[in-house]
Amino acid sequence: MTEGCRLYLITPPRLDPAAFRETLAAALDAGDVACLQLRLKDAAQDDVKRAVEALMPVCHARDVAFILNDDAILAHRLGCDGAHLGQSDGDHAGARMLLDGKILGITCHASRHLAMTAGEQGADYVAFGAFFPTDTKETAHSAGTDLLEWWSEMMEIPCVAIGGITAANCAPLVRAGADFLAVVGAVWNHPDGAAAGVRAMNAAIAAA
Ligand SMILES: Cc1ncc(COP(=O)(O)OP(=O)(O)O)c(N)n1
Numbered sequence: 066m067t068e069g070c071r072l073y074l075i076t077p078p079r080l081d082p083a084a085f086r087e088t089l090a091a092a093l094d095a096g097d098v099a100c101l102q103l104r105l106k107d108a109a110q111d112d113v114k115r116a117v118e119a120l121m122p123v124c125h126a127r128d129v130a131f132i133l134n135d136d137a138i139l140a141h142r143l144g145c146d147g148a149h150l151g152q153s154d155g156d157h158a159g160a161r162m163l164l165d166g167k168i169l170g171i172t173c174h175a176s177r178h179l180a181m182t183a184g185e186q187g188a189d190y191v192a193f194g195a196f197f198p199t200d201t202k203e204t205a206h207s208a209g210t211d212l213l214e215w216w217s218e219m220m221e222i223p224c225v226a227i228g229g230i231t232a233a234n235c236a237p238l239v240r241a242g243a244d245f246l247a248v249v250g251a252v253w254n255h256p257d258g259a260a261a262g263v264r265a266m267n268a269a270i271a272a273a
């Protein structure tokens with residue numbers, strides 16, 4: 066997918082699509098963002114649809130891929146660029162067929178076995194985490210840089226690192242071979258705003 070590590074942005078778990086459009090535009094205009102994942106936990110399908118309709122054009126106007134979390138069928142129906150699926154988010158092989166030509170990302174926690182399986186099933190990227198403690202989600206798995214080193218030496222399929230990543234702690238992950246750093250709090254909760262969060266992450270990745 067890329068050469069060099071890039072920023073993979075994930076939305077806050079709850080948002081008002083109309084209000085968030087501007088925040089998103091400012092964040093994407095601040096620097097390099099490879100993709101946005103819409104991750105609205107526990108939202109009704111109609112609300113997810115409204116959010117896709119409001120936010121996907123903001124991404125596409127800036128050449129940023131738009132990925133929907135959790136639901137490959139809805140991602141396909143709404144014309145998203147792809148879907149991110151966890152281990153409990155349905156049939157990965159079926160999603161691969163449905164999302165022919167689109168992006169399929171799969172959560173692999175800290176498991177080499179899950180990552181190999183995801184690769185065999187045609188994932189476009191595998192996601193490892195959590196690398197650091199996070200307030201965004203309760204996590205049951207803890208990943209280390211050895212996993213990124215092993216994967217990036219062995220495999221061509223890109224890997225995403227996630228979980229508590231900030232500008233201050235990301236350098237070892239970049240050096241270990243992460244192709245993407247996925248973040249929520251580091252951007253949306255940045256004390257100087259989301260644009261500053263993107264700039265800080267871009268600078269930290271470049272300096273790693
Ligand atoms: C890039 C990326 N990596 C991991 C996850 C986590 O997915 P999952 O395990 O399905 O958990 P939820 O995000 O659905 O709570 C992700 N969303 N994105």
Ligand SMILES: Cc1nc(C(=O)O)sc1CCOP(=O)(O)O
Nearest residue numbers: 194195199201228229248249250
């Ligand atoms: C959505 C998600 N998945 C994780 C995993 O380990 O699979 S950690 C996580 C939360 C990421 O948010 P933040 O950047 O604020 O820590």
Ligand SMILES: [Mg+2]
Nearest residue numbers: 135150151154
């Ligand atoms: Mg999920």
